Amino acid sequence: MxxxxxxxxxxxxxxxxxxxxxxxxxxxxxxxxxxxxxxxxxxxxxxxxxxxxxxxxxxxxxxxxxxxxxxxxxxxxxxxxxxxxxxxxxxxxxxxxxxxxxxxxxxxxxxxxxxxxxxxxxxxxxxxxxxxxxxxxxxxxxxxxxxxxxxxxxxxxxxxxxxxxxxxxxxxxLWPKFEDPNVGLNLAFCGAIKDEILDIATLCLELIKVLQVRYPQLLMERYKLTELGETALETMELIAKKRGFILSGGRIDYERTGKTVIDEFRSATIGSITLEPVE
Ligand SMILES: Nc1nc2c(ncn2[C@@H]2O[C@H](COP(=O)(O)OP(=O)(O)O)[C@@H](O)[C@H]2O)c(=O)[nH]1
Ligand SMILES: [Mg+2]
CATH class of the missing domain: 3.40.50.300 (P-loop containing nucleotide triphosphate hydrolases)
Structure with a gap:
């Protein structure tokens, strides 16, 4: 990773x-x-x-x-x-x-x-x-x-x-613990890995999975959602619709949604977030 x-x-x-x-x-x-x-x-x-x-x-x-x-x-x-x-x-x-x-x-x-x-x-x-x-x-x-x-x-x-x-x-x-895929994801969320080598929509989906569990309230407040989706994908689609990230034919613009959510996480626009709690 x-x-x-x-x-x-x-x-x-x-x-x-x-x-x-x-x-x-x-x-x-x-x-x-x-x-x-x-x-x-x-x-x-x-x-x-x-x-x-x-x-x-x-x-x-x-x-x-x-x-x-x-x-x-x-x-x-x-x-x-x-x-x-x-x-x-x-x-x-x-x-x-x-x-x-x-x-x-x-x-x-x-x-x-x-x-x-x-x-x-x-x-x-x-x-x-x-x-x-x-x-x-x-x-x-x-x-x-x-x-x-x-x-x-x-x-x-x-x-x-x-x-x-x-x-x-x-x-x-020093090198990170790259043998653990979750560590790779965490580093990617925080921008320690170049974005070009990762699919931003997939990365966003993974981030939403974590945020839905750790900070559901912040996610809902930032994207003005009254509830989260059943799945991370559903939530991502709700965010896309709220923001109007829709392509011709009504298709969801996953890439733009992904980039937005990732950027807003990295700049703490979503909120002050710690992805890894003390166990
Ligand atoms: N918000 C925030 N950004 C920081 C902080 N420290 C560094 N950065 C940013 O994190 C990125 C990496 O910093 P850098 O000093 O180059 O990290 P290095 O690779 O460990 O030398 C840069 O874009 C910095 O501007 C901090 O305390 N707060
Ligand atoms: Mg340096």
Whole structure:
């Protein structure tokens, strides 16, 4: 399902080795995940990879996700021994809190040191979670590339965050759990996979299946439906009719409906939605 980056076994092995090399140089790992899909946007071997190294989990795009679920996920990750923070890298919400966390960790590290050393960290995460946006936020520059493509790795460089804190300029781009088809779908809903390789109408149908169960009210309110269909297909057709997405001969324009619903999900126009609840 995940085809936007060619994650073949050799590439995965190289990526893992590169990140392991980088890990030796840092005090701290900042793992970025997508708050709408906190499980699907995590790399399957992340725990093994990070090991005992200190970690902050950033629930990014929290602006698009369900506030209650953000809290529940944060609680869970905390219970598992991580530092956690909900962020919005577009507005910068949560950035000050992150800096405070980092400052505390820096002070803790230097507590008994005769010579103070800078706190060094790296960012890791699967594609599209907002790693580059976070780097830009932290450095206050437009230095890191944003977009879905993995950055070209140049020589290692430390970005100075001020106050004795340094960030590795290249984030660790990890592969997602692509063996699980539901994970593939979740990533596709959130735009982590190129749309051209997926049929947008089918993707929409799959999304409606999830939304009918998780957020029926939001779906009805957004599309002014008095009730949902018996099936996702019926609901999709109701939405198409409401919006007038009808082709000549009265046929439903599934593609246009699909694109609309998917776009409105991604921009949180339907509402603040978390597709994966805490179990
Ligand atoms: N709404 C919202 N969008 C975000 C946030 N962070 C990043 N994005 C968007 O998500 C997309 C991927 O971000 P990017 O930083 O390139 O992700 P990367 O692939 O992990 O480096 C871009 O279109 C960003 O503008 C956020 O907190 N909220
Ligand atoms: Mg990037």
């Amino acid at each position: 995940i085809e936007n980056i060619n994650w073949y076994p050799g590439h995965m092995k190289k990526t893992r080795e590169l990140i392991q090399e980088n890990l030796k140089m840092v005090d701290l790992v900042v793992e970025v995940i997508d708050a709408r899909i906190p499980s699907s946007s995590r790399n399957p071997i992340i725990d093994q990879l990070v090991g005992a190294k200190k970690r902050i989990i950033v629930l990014n795009k929290s602006d698009l996700a369900d506030e209650e679920e953000n809290k529940a996920w944060a609680e869970l990750f905390k219970k598992q021994g991580n530092l956690v923070l909900a962020m919005n890298c577009m507005s910068g919400s949560g950035a000050n809190q992150l800096i405070r966390m980092l400052t505390n960790i820096r002070d803790e590290k230097n507590k008994d040191a005769a010579r103070k050393k800078p706190l060094r960290m790296m960012i890791v995460g699967v594609p599209n979670v907002g790693k580059s946006s976070l780097i830009n936020r932290l450095t206050g520059k437009k230095s890191a590339k944003t977009g879905n493509k993995p950055g070209v790795t140049r020589g290692k460089q430390w970005l100075n965050l001020g106050n004795d804190m340094q960030l590795l300029d290249t984030p660790g781009i």
